[in-house]
Amino acid sequence: MGTLYEDIVAHGGEVFGEEHMETLRECVQCGKCTGSCPSGRNTALRTRKLFQMALVDLREEIFNAPELWFCSTCYTCYERCPKGVKTTDIIRTIRNLAAKEGHMSVPHRMIGVYVLKTGHAVPIGADQMKLREAVGLESQPPTTQKYKEQLEQVQTIFRTTGYDAMIDFDWDAMNLKGMEKKGGKK
Amino acid sequence: MTEESKTYAYFLGCITPNRYPGIEAGTKKILKEFGIETKEMMGASCCPAPGVFGSFDMHTWLPVAARNLTIAEEMDLEIVVTCNGCYGSLQEADHLLKEHPKLREKTNEILGKFGREFKGTTEVHHSIVVLHDVIGLDRLKEQIKKPMNDVNVAVHYGCHFLKPREVRGHGSSETPYILEDLMKVTGAKTPEYKDKLMCCGAGGGNRTADSVQSLEWMRQKLVSAIEAGCDCMVHPCAFCHLQLDRGQAEMEKAFGVFFNFPILFATQFLGLAMGLSQKELGLDNQTTTMPDKILK
Ligand code: SF4
Ligand code: SF4
Numbered sequence: 001m002g003t004l005y006e007d008i009v010a011h012g013g014e015v016f017g018e019e020h021m022e023t024l025r026e027c028v029q030c031g032k033c034t035g036s037c038p039s040g041r042n043t044a045l046r047t048r049k050l051f052q053m054a055l056v057d058l059r060e061e062i063f064n065a066p067e068l069w070f071c072s073t074c075y076t077c078y079e080r081c082p083k084g085v086k087t088t089d090i091i092r093t094i095r096n097l098a099a100k101e102g103h104m105s106v107p108h109r110m111i112g113v114y115v116l117k118t119g120h121a122v123p124i125g126a127d128q129m130k131l132r133e134a135v136g137l138e139s140q141p142p143t144t145q146k147y148k149e150q151l152e153q154v155q156t157i158f159r160t161t162g163y164d165a166m167i168d169f170d171w172d173a174m175n176l177k178g179m180e181k182k183g184g185k186k
Numbered sequence: 187m188t189e190e191s192k193t194y195a196y197f198l199g200c201i202t203p204n205r206y207p208g209i210e211a212g213t214k215k216i217l218k219e220f221g222i223e224t225k226e227m228m229g230a231s232c233c234p235a236p237g238v239f240g241s242f243d244m245h246t247w248l249p250v251a252a253r254n255l256t257i258a259e260e261m262d263l264e265i266v267v268t269c270n271g272c273y274g275s276l277q278e279a280d281h282l283l284k285e286h287p288k289l290r291e292k293t294n295e296i297l298g299k300f301g302r303e304f305k306g307t308t309e310v311h312h313s314i315v316v317l318h319d320v321i322g323l324d325r326l327k328e329q330i331k332k333p334m335n336d337v338n339v340a341v342h343y344g345c346h347f348l349k350p351r352e353v354r355g356h357g358s359s360e361t362p363y364i365l366e367d368l369m370k371v372t373g374a375k376t377p378e379y380k381d382k383l384m385c386c387g388a389g390g391g392n393r394t395a396d397s398v399q400s401l402e403w404m405r406q407k408l409v410s411a412i413e414a415g416c417d418c419m420v421h422p423c424a425f426c427h428l429q430l431d432r433g434q435a436e437m438e439k440a441f442g443v444f445f446n447f448p449i450l451f452a453t454q455f456l457g458l459a460m461g462l463s464q465k466e467l468g469l470d471n472q473t474t475t476m477p478d479k480i481l482k
Contacts, residue, residue, distance in 0.1 A: 015244045015282060015289065038385050039392070042402050070399065073237030073390035075349035076383070079359050088350075095241040104242065107394045111238055115250075119231035121238065122200035122428075132203070135211035135468045141203035142228045150229030153300045154250060160296050163246040 004059045004097070012093035016086070024090050026083040027051045033077035033087055043070040047077050047087065054094060063098040069105070099166060109167040109176055116158055117174055119144025119151045192320070194266035194311070195258040196224035197276060200232050201424040202268045206431075208468015209268050209424055212457040213313050217266075219329060219460070220321045224266060227257045233275035235425075236346065237390030240275075248289070249296045251279035256297065258308040265310045268451065270423035271389070273354075274346030277310040281353050312347060314422040314452050315356070318364050326371045331461035332482055333373035337418070339455070340411035341365040341376050342430070344423040345385050359383070368452060369420060372459040379414035381407045388429035398440045404433055408447050417479060418448035420455045427451055435473045448474045455480075 001007065005024065012021040033047035034040050040047065045067040053062050062068060071091050078088040098104075111121050120143065129139040144151040158164050168177040194217075202209050214224050231254060232239075239247035255276060258265045267273045283290045284306045294303050317326065348359040356364060360383065366376045387393065387403030408430075411419055419430060431449040438444040450458075454467045464470050464481055 012244070014292075015248060017286060038387070038403055041406075043396075043399060066395075069241075069390075069395040070392055071390050072345070072385045072387060072392040072400075072403075073241070074345040074385035075359075076345075076385070079349055079351060092237070092241045092244065096243055096245075099242045105395065108238075108242065108391055111235075111391075111394065112242070115232055115234060115239075120200040120204065121232045121235055122204050124204040128204050128207075131205075131468065131471055132207040134471060135208050135466060137203075137207050137211055141198050141210075142226050142230075143198060143203070144229055144231040147229050150231075153229075153253060153302070154231045156299055157249045157253065157296055158246060160299065161243065161246040161249070163243055166243065 003057045004054050004062070004094075005057065007097055008054065008090060008093050011096055012089060016089055020086050020089060021093065023083070023085045024051060024054065027055065027085050028083055030082060032080050032082060036076045036080045038074060038076065039070045039072060043067055045070045047071075050091070051085070051087075054090070062094060063101060063103045068095060068098060069108070104167065106176070112158075112163060112167045113169065113175060116155060116164065116169060119154045192221075193223040193225060193263055194316070195227050195261050195263040195308070197227055197230055197233070197254065197258070197265050197267050197272055199267065199269045199272040199424065201428050206424055206427055206451070206468060206472070208454060208471065209427065209451045212451070212462065212467040213268050213453040215462065215466070216453050216457055216460065217313070217316070220325060222316070222321070225261065225263065227254070227261065230254050230257055233272040235271050236275040236278060237271075241391055247275070248279055248282070249293050251275050252283060252293045252304045253297060253302060255280055255308055256302045256304055259305050262307075264308055266313050266316055267310065268313050268453070269425055270344040270346040271425045273310065273312050278353055280308070280310050312422060314347075314364060314368065317453070317456070318368060323367055323371050326368070326456070329460050330372055332459050334455075334459050334480070335373040337374040337480060338416045339369045339374045339376050340379055340414065340416035340419045341369060341382065342386070342407070342419050342421040342426060343383070344421055344426045345389060347422050365420065365422065365452060368456065372456065377414045377416060379411045379416060381410040386426045386429045388425060388433075393429060397436065400429070401433055401437050401440055404429055405437060405441065408445055412445070412447060417477070418450060420450050420452055422452050424451065431473045446474055448476050448480060
């Protein structure tokens with residue numbers, strides 16, 4: 001584990017390229033991101049402040065701030081930043097690092113459970129099958145929820161990357177382990 | 187019919203087929219009307235949601251998205267979508283894997299475990315862009331049977347349709363035009379409103395993190411559209427549809443007021459103007475109801 005900045009560049013860099021992540025250093029704290037942010041209008045999220053905190057390595061403070069999860073990834077700040085800071089991708093990377101260290105709420109972990117069980121974050125049920133029939137479609141779409149061997153491919157990906165362990169997934173119960181004990185944080 | 191008789195792989199995602207199948211049925215019908223066939227992608231999964239899985243673990247997000255891309259590659263078809271989340275996820279994954287050879291190699295190691303390989307032979311398109319650019323406004327106009335002349339539409343783009351611009355390539359995200367063009371074809375007007383470019387509030391796990399707070403963004407957006415004299419909201423995103431439509435029932439619980447401000451996916455609005463019934467488009471089976479002015 002390096003500084004938060006180094007971890008951002010290393011983790012996000014593997015997907016977006018290191019240069020993309022290194023734009024964080026270009027931030028001049030002008031506040032245009034905060035001024036553009038639909039979340040900041042309503043929540044404690046202050047995008048400019050988040051980047052300042054990241055640059056001075058306030059790792060635990062950032063990871064423990066609920067507002068880290070109030071960004072909708074709308075990319076408004078990304079498009080408007082005058083210094084080309086890749087804001088939204090940096091925020092997503094910070095969240096990845098926070099999640100890896102156990103900062104992930106139960107409802108957020110549950111989204112992973114739905115995908116592990118059906119391949120879908122929003123699976124289909126009997127009522128929705130009727131909705132499909134009402135507009136003349138086949139009652140079940142030909143997706144992973146219908147084909148077990150296709151779903152297994154998605155499950156293999158989750159096992160390989162360790163997403164199942166990250167959310168404490170119990171393969172026997174096909175649910176989260178010990179949900180009651182987990183308050184969402186470590 | 188030559189250059190237009192094209193077939194796309196239709197990536198359904200989750201919300202379109204599993205919550206708002208009227209979007210799926212309507213989009214397929216309209217595209218077919220113009221000689222465009224859509225084929226479902228057997229075994230496709232969640233895209234997976236870019237702001238959600240991208241926020242939790244981008245190293246899981248990418249191979250799941252890549253796996254979906256390989257299904258279309260095997261069909262030898264380009265992809266069409268009806269959700270900005272799917273668009274965001276699949277187009278971004280396709281872009282990253284085409285740009286970064288090392289990333290592609292690493293991803294293919296995972297996909298190889300079940301005999302798949304990302305080759306980089308497909309493209310990801312939004313159905314609304316296909317309507318605008320491939321079919322074109324002139325041909326659309328010829329099919330308008332019920333003009334929407336007296337209807338004021340609040341256009342809502344959502345986020346990942348336009349942004350990031352470097353991946354999407356639809357011009358400025360501050361002065362977009364695609365939805366306005368499509369609405370004008372029907373005769374409808376598209377008044378400017380204060381929060382036109384604002385996010386619906388659902389993305390990035392925000393809706394899951396705190397639903398009432400996320401509904402408040404949407405409330406502000408709807409109020410600004412209503413104040414500008416709009417009759418309904420039209421958008422290109424199944425996920426926005428879930429928030430904007432079903433969210434109005436949740437808003438009633440949270441804030442004690444039911445706006446019943448009509449929400450339509452772009453092909454649902456065009457479908458009505460082309461003479462399809464609200465039943466065929468699933469508009470009789472959602473939270474918000476359509477006024478006579480729109481149905482006529
Ligand atoms: S807009 Fe860009 S430069 Fe200005 S504070 Fe935000 S990230 Fe930093
Ligand atoms: S991407 Fe996130 S931080 Fe940036 S403006 Fe949108 S909600 Fe705010």
